[in-house]
Amino acid sequence: MNPNANLSLGQVLAYGATGLPLAIMGIPLYVYLPPFYAQQLGLGLGAVGLALMISRLWDVILDPIVGFYADLIPGRHRRKTLMLIGLPLFLLATYFLLNPPPQVGIAYLYLWAMLGFLAWTLITIPYTSFGAEADPTPQGRTRLSASREGFGLIGVILAASLPVFLTSHTSGETQAANGDLLSVVFWLMAILLPIGLVLLFVAVPEKPATRRPIKLSAGWPLLRDNRQLRGTLVGFFLNNLANGIPAALFILFINDRLAAPQALGPLLLLYFGAGIVALPFWTWVAHRYGKRSAWGFSITLAGFSFLAVPFLHSGDVTAFAMVCLISGFSLGADMALPASIQGDLAGADADAGGGDRAGLFFGLFGLVTKLALAIAVGLGYGLLSLAGYQSGDSHTDALAWVYGGLPVLFKLAAALIVFRYLHDTESLVISSTKIKEVSP
Template identity: 65%
Template sequence: MTHAAQPAAQLGLWRVLAYGVPGLPLALMGIPLYVYLPPFYANELGLGLAAVGLALMLTRFWDVITDPLVGFLSDRIPGRHRRKLLMATGIPLLVASLWFLLRPGEGVGLWHLYLWGLAAFLGWTLIQIPYTSLGAEADPTPHGRTRLAASREGLALVGTVLAASLPVLLGSEAPADVLKAVFWLMAVLLPLGFLVMGLGTPEPATHRPVADWRHGWPLIRHNRHLRGLLGGYFLNNLANGIPAALFLMFVADRLDAENWLGPLLLYFAAGIAALPAWTWAARRIGKRRAWGLSILLAAVSFAFAPLLGPGDAVWFAVICAVSGLSLGANMVLPASIQADIAGMDSDAGGGDRAGLFFGLLGLATKLALAVAVGLGFGVLSAAGFEAGDADTTALALAYGALPVAFKLAAAWLVLSILTDTEPPPREAMP
């Protein structure tokens, strides 16, 4: 029998669950932002696919500056509750920006989308980076970090399923109605979630000395763990972002099954169901191997998507369910690995840079999704494809073939370049 030689987690179940509560409302904007918002602005507001894709991609490029800056700032703020304080400043900015972004008036242009998208993403960054950094500090043990990440991302999956179910719950599939509902859910649930997390999750009273950023960047540049993680994470999220951006068009134009949301719900439901299994696998074979295998599973299952056509909606649901099994691993394990990397860096004398490290992880996520929107819509625009066209070959290749290529590259990075960050397994007698 093998088991991991790791110390026991320090936080009880209630505190672990309390930490994860904000993950639910934060996830509500995921599907609307990448599935409903682009076609809403492009088609219903008449701004065009290529223009909307470019505008959204440009808003995310500002994260090159804001994500590391917010991460560094969250490390520098004095006081015991520095992470929670920064989160509290981001909530009103995010909610106010979403009012304008998700509820645009008639005749708005690209500047409206661009500027309010910038403000919303900044507010989200002010919340998300301190939030994930706190997950690396609240419980210093490797398994404890995995439990916190699983709580956060498990409830995020619940929030994602809720967002995907909104057309059914509302009785309306109009993007404007869905986006309006998302705003009100965010406005109510996000402050409540922050209150539960703030009361239930401890923030360490003492911190390590904060590393000078002038000395920090060279260390980060030479950190093999960090390079492997960010490279694999970027490519895998790029592979996930392309089909997310093209999902509605693929279902409507390629499968001729417009407004059929069953596959989307199956995808996220499978991610929730498989989350405990990936957490268990991470303890048995290591976080890196478990994550790499999950990426390969998604690549193999999604490779059949370009072969589908009209009447194949059931097979598409099967592909979504199988590929969705890897979702929980991708949401939990990279964040847990990053927490281990931050702890290793701090133990090695790097100082307190958890916020900066998670800022880089957030940056990789946002850049990948930004490039995914621009690349997906750009490929379709270059091929001359428009929504409703009879020839959907370009759509099938962009939706299915591109993600598989990126996932295979991500799996190679994770399994070949990234190295283990937790204590290795040891042999023990039963």
């Protein structure tokens, strides 16, 4: 470990621990939930895709606002205060979202999804901006980001392993789409998330604001004048769009294209397991060759690994497992490095006189992430609906190309943006822009 780091190893781990229960919800919200409501509850692919897209688009608008107020709140505990406010709302909304009654309408899904994503924002935006400030050195931010994403990968693996241990009781259902699984995931998260937040609040001190916060309207000049930030956000958007489409359609691809529902849990474990094993490797590559180069190469690797996916057919589980292994290997960089790069940009901006706006930076990151995921689920389910695809359909070419073809285009475009428009951020100096300050 870096002897000049501001935080001890124990504090770095305490910070990252909250990422585990937050990540446990990732697979249910993006993989299990859409087909559960579309198929088992009978709401349909198109309606579910539209409802989830609209609920996330509302959340997109709220991200920079939450980031702004995370900067504006005075005192030493501004990040922790917002996380504490978001916790009960998140538990309430996800309970109803993951434990629906047998007869529900699309309005039920829209309401609780919208509230759940709002509460998610109240926790995650302050949490990630907290990580950019707790240790302001480039290596320190990488350590905190790697800790958060490493715990996050453990949480994802835990969620992915649950279908292996839970048995479906209804004929024709896949294990991963079973309502019992969603309920178990909720209670696991509901126990671990408060514990993680207690560890964070007790072990990791929050530094008080040292600069006056700025107006929310300064977000536009921030984007207009900061080429590095624009390039990072565009690359991040395209990369998340490429990740979101396969996530939303994963269960359908495994069941209908590969005809291997029994392989769902093992394939998820292989993918995320490869990611967590590769995380130290990508951290080393970032330290040796720069974060930009490491992230761009990982995106390219994942894109090329998906080239064969549209040509896979029923029974090609081994070939698809290789795709999961290679694309999963790139996941470690894909999750840890963008947030670390964003922290470097926020730190360089503050040093150049940009004011105290780390929350606004990460609000913009959250906006781009959720916009990409909203478009991904709407685009994926919408294209399948337009193509006349029905779950269980033996004519799955449309599913194969939407699932495996579109992500390749978006991944390669993201890699081009990263390599062409980004520079290594470790020694970045950003020109100061004129901003208007406001009192806390």
